[in-house]
Amino acid sequence: MPDDDFSSFASEMQGVRRLVDDHADTGKPRKDRQQVVKRRAAATQMMSTIKVDGLSDQFVIDVGAEDELYWARDGVQDSQIRKLKAGQIPFDGSLDLHGMTIEKARETLWDFIAEATKFEVRCVRVTHGKAARLDGRRPLIKSHVNTWLRQHPQVLGFVSCQPRHGGTGALYVLLKRTMLEGRDE
Template sequence: MTRRRHLPNDDDISAFREALTAAGVRRIATNQADPGKPKQDGKAHEARRHAAVQSDAKQVSGRTSDGRVEAVRPSEYLEFSVVDLPLRTFSQLKRGQTAWQSGLDLHGYTLEEARTELESFLRDSASQELRCVLVVHGKAWGTTSDFPVLKSHTNTWLREWPGVLAFCSAVPVDGGTGAVYILLRKRGL
C-alpha cells in the first residue's frame, strides 16, 4: 500500500514564511559554514618572527660539522635518504629522473670555503623552493691526500643538513661519482 504524500499548497507556504519572518528568522546567504580565522596574538607572532630572522642572520655557519669525517674512496657511490622517503622517489633520484634545477661546483675551493659555499647554496635553494639540486665535489684523483677530502666532507655535511631528504651520486652524464643529486624538503630549513 502506497502512502500519499501531502504537498503544501500556496496558502500553507505563505503562512509558514510569515511565521518565520515574525519569529525573526532570515535567509542565509550561503549553505557553507564560516569557521572564521583563529585569532593570533600579533605581538607574540611578530616577536617570534623577529627572533627567527635575528638567529638566522647570526648563524652564518654551524649547521655542518668541521671535525673528523669518514673517508670515502674516489669512485665510491654515495647515497643517503631519510627513513620515511618513498622508495619510488629515491629510485627516481638515483636513476637521474628527477630534474635538477640548480648546481654548485666545489672544484678549487678550500675545505672551509667549500663548506661555506655549500651551506649558502643549500639555504638559497631552499628559499627559492628548489626540489632537486646538483653539487659537483670531484673525485680528487690528483691530490696528495689518501682520500677525496671534499667528497668525504660533502657526504658528511649533507647527512647533517636538516633540509636534505636524500642524496646520491649522479649518473655519468651529470658527473657520476664526482657529483651528487640532492633532494630538498619542500619547506627548506
C-alpha cells in the same frame, strides 16, 4: 811528474779550502720549523673562531674517489630515491666546489642550499669532484660533502649522479620543500 808540475799545481791551489760538506745544493729551501708551527697555530685558531651553520667536521666519513654515494633520511620513500638515482628528478640548480678550501666549500654549500630552499627547489646537483690524489689519500671535498649533507636539516637524501651529469664526482641532492602559502599542488 816533474817538480815543475807539483809547484805549479801548488801555486794554483793556494788559498783554496777543502770542502767539508759533501751534500749537493738542490736549491730547495729548508723548511722553517718555527714558520710551520706558527701557521698551524694560526689555522687552528681561525678554525675555532669560524662559525658557519651546524655542519660539523668532528667525524668525517672517508670515501674513495670512485665510491658511489647514497643516503636517505628516515621516512623518505624508496621510490623517490630510485627516481633520483636514475636521474628522473630534474635538478634546478648546480654548484661546483672544485678547487675550494674545506671551509670555503662548507660555507658555499650552506649558502647554496639555503638559496635553493628559499626558492622551493626540489633537487640540485653538487659537484664535489673525485680528487684522486697522488699521495693515495681520500678525496677531501667529496668526503666532507658526504658528511655535511647528512647533517643538513633541509636534505632528504642524495645519490651519485648519472655519468652524463658527473658520475661519482657529483651528487643529486633531494631537498625538503615547505609549501608556500597560496600555492596549489
